[in-house]
Amino acid sequence: METLWVGGLLLVAIGFGYLWGRGWRLGEADQGGEETGSPAYFRGLYHLLNEQPDQALDAFLDVARVEPETVDVHLALGNLFRRRGEMDRALRIHRNLIARPNLPRHLRDHALYQLGLDYQKAGLLDRARQVFTELVEGNRDYLPAVEALTEIAEQERDWEGALRWRKQTARIQGNREPLTESLIHCEMAAEALTRTDLAKAQQRLRRAFGADPTCVRASILSGQLQSLKGNDRKAVREWQRIVDQDPEHLVLVLDELVAAYHRLGEEEALRRFLRETLAEASHPGLYADLAAHLAREVGAGEALEEVERGLLAHPGSAELVGSFVGMWKDLRPETGACGEVLEVVQPYLDTARAGLSRFACSQCGFRSGHMQWKCPQCRRWGTLRLQAA
Numbered sequence: 197m198e199t200l201w202v203g204g205l206l207l208v209a210i211g212f213g214y215l216w217g218r219g220w221r222l223g224e225a226d227q228g229g230e231e232t233g234s235p236a237y238f239r240g241l242y243h244l245l246n247e248q249p250d251q252a253l254d255a256f257l258d259v260a261r262v263e264p265e266t267v268d269v270h271l272a273l274g275n276l277f278r279r280r281g282e283m284d285r286a287l288r289i290h291r292n293l294i295a296r297p298n299l300p301r302h303l304r305d306h307a308l309y310q311l312g313l314d315y316q317k318a319g320l321l322d323r324a325r326q327v328f329t330e331l332v333e334g335n336r337d338y339l340p341a342v343e344a345l346t347e348i349a350e351q352e353r354d355w356e357g358a359l360r361w362r363k364q365t366a367r368i369q370g371n372r373e374p375l376t377e378s379l380i381h382c383e384m385a386a387e388a389l390t391r392t393d394l395a396k397a398q399q400r401l402r403r404a405f406g407a408d409p410t411c412v413r414a415s416i417l418s419g420q421l422q423s424l425k426g427n428d429r430k431a432v433r434e435w436q437r438i439v440d441q442d443p444e445h446l447v448l449v450l451d452e453l454v455a456a457y458h459r460l461g462e463e464e465a466l467r468r469f470l471r472e473t474l475a476e477a478s479h480p481g482l483y484a485d486l487a488a489h490l491a492r493e494v495g496a497g498e499a500l501e502e503v504e505r506g507l508l509a510h511p512g513s514a515e516l517v518g519s520f521v522g523m524w525k526d527l528r529p530e531t532g533a534c535g536e537v538l539e540v541v542q543p544y545l546d547t548a549r550a551g552l553s554r555f556a557c558s559q560c561g562f563r564s565g566h567m568q569w570k571c572p573q574c575r576r577w578g579t580l581r582l583q584a585a
């Protein structure tokens with residue numbers, strides 16, 4: 197109820213502003229005998245403050261004539277209902293506003309946009325798309341509607357549509373978002389790979405690199421494409437490119453990369469790659485994964501030294517401490533009292549590591565156990581990073 201109360205106060209403030217302005221005009225209007233909408237507004241505010249939203253809504257809808265300066269009151273009320281998830285009420289007030297014949301164009305556009313948001317929030321995407329499209333047809337530079345259409349297209353995985361709307365956004369704003377474009381081409385490439393349409397995947401990846409040559413996901417998918425074609429050497433080359441692009445993303449393909457090296461029978465080259473990449477790794481999460489692979493390739497003894505070096509470089513990394521304790525236990529089962537301590541510590545470390553989300557959005561802080569190329573919270577592309585755990 198607190199939101200309603202705060203929202204109500206806001207409306208009272210706007211309402212009094214309106215009445216004050218109205219009062220000034222009443223002085224003139226009285227002489228001309230013009231009717232005012234004030235009583236209906238007062239009635240609406242009274243019901244709102246008494247937490248009677250339906251009666252408040254009826255009173256506002258009863259206002260015979262919506263003046264441009266009172267449209268804000270209607271819009272604020274509509275937003276209030278939408279925020280509270282009362283979609284029927286929000287829709288009623290916005291539809292009513294749009295039906296007013298005297299509404300100036302820019303205010304009608306704004307009300308139409310709000311109506312689209314109501315439908316979108318209610319999950320009626322077809323209707324939302326219809327409203328936003330109508331708005332953009334009348335005003336092709338109406339950016340919020342173009343952005344809403346982009347979001348709907350992406351939600352529906354209509355990638356061609358998403359690219360079209362993003363092009364329009366770029367034209368309005370005067371700047372492109374190359375990584376986002378590239379990641380959308382990657383979505384199409386990934387879908388083509390799933391249905392083993394390799395030619396289509398290849399074509400999309402070419403466009404992805406064309407939009408942004410530094411796109412890591414394009415490299416990941418290119419490696420997977422080559423792997424599906426049975427060309428492990430090319431796959432390894434594609435994945436190795438990630439070390440120069442954005443090394444921490446290597447954790448996403450490390451298992452596949454190691455498997456490809458094994459299929460090629462190039463064990464020595466694999467060990468060299470793991471050691472060289474470890475030496476350069478600045479991210480503890482990547483370090484821990486590389487060390488775990490190295491332990492499998494060269495034995496825990498040698499890898500333990502690597503993890504010790506990593507711990508010195510990244511003190512306080514739960515992932516590295518966990519790896520260290522695990523390897524140390526494997527190597528020295530006869531450690532006596534020290535071993536008992538490790539037995540006690542291990543479950544805590546495991547719990548601590550299990551509770552960590554490996555990826556987090558650099559823009560909004562959203563956390564996820566797996567990589568997502570579009571943040572589900574702030575809806576931005578390419579913002580999830582490997583966490584320093």
Ligand SMILES: [Zn+2]
Pocket residue numbers: 557558559560561562571572573574575576579
């Ligand atoms: Zn985010």
